[in-house]
């Protein structure tokens with residue numbers, strides 16, 4: 440897993456909260472209903488939570504407001520700084536990533552929003568296999584992210600972005616590791632999770648995997 444994302448997120452961190460509020464036209468539909476999506480992830484979480492890629496801490500705040508204990512694992516130092524200010528001592532935000540996190544913790548929920556696509560499909564499979572080891576039976580993984588029902592709908596999204604002149608979005612869709620629901624279903628099922636998907640906007644779905 441490369442760390443070129445870290446530099447990019449360090450640079451984006453200070454304007455990130457404006458982007459999610461719809462400031463950037465190209466990404467407006469990606470972040471449509473952003474607050475509701477994060478709240479929905481928080482509503483599904485329970486117990487002790489490990490959160491990957493908290494960024495500026497918007498999901499973290501919703502989790503702690505629900506009374507849950509949270510460890511946020513975030514590779515970008517600038518993102519961590521903003522998240523730490525936002526959570527004001529009510530959650531731990533530590534350096535790490537999807538594969539580098541405290542393995543000796545007891546957690547009931549692993550949560551994430553807008554981040555899992557940084558892993559290739561092979562890495563996604565590896566990550567879910569390792570999370571199986573730290574979750575109890577009934578424990579869950581709740582991730583919100585861009586994903587597609589089919590390869591055809593993924594290709595159509597790239598074509599639509601290009602036709603609208605949304606070149607940054609089209610480039611992201613082509614260069615990051617967005618995947619399909621059948622691929623994710625297979626990854627979860629093979630690792631002993633029942634999984635369900637719920638569409639939130641044209642890009643983002645919430646995926647909830649419960650360990651059997």
Ligand SMILES: C[S@@+](CC[C@H](N)C(=O)[O-])C[C@H]1O[C@@H](n2cnc3c(N)ncnc32)[C@H](O)[C@@H]1O
Pocket residue numbers: 440444445448459491492493494495496497498512513514515518535536537538551552553554557558
């Ligand atoms: C688009 S932001 C999402 C931030 C926040 N979760 C939200 O919903 O607004 C993606 C976040 O994932 C983090 N990230 C990138 N690669 C990661 C990795 N391999 N492991 C964990 N987090 C990663 C980035 O630093 C960034 O904070």
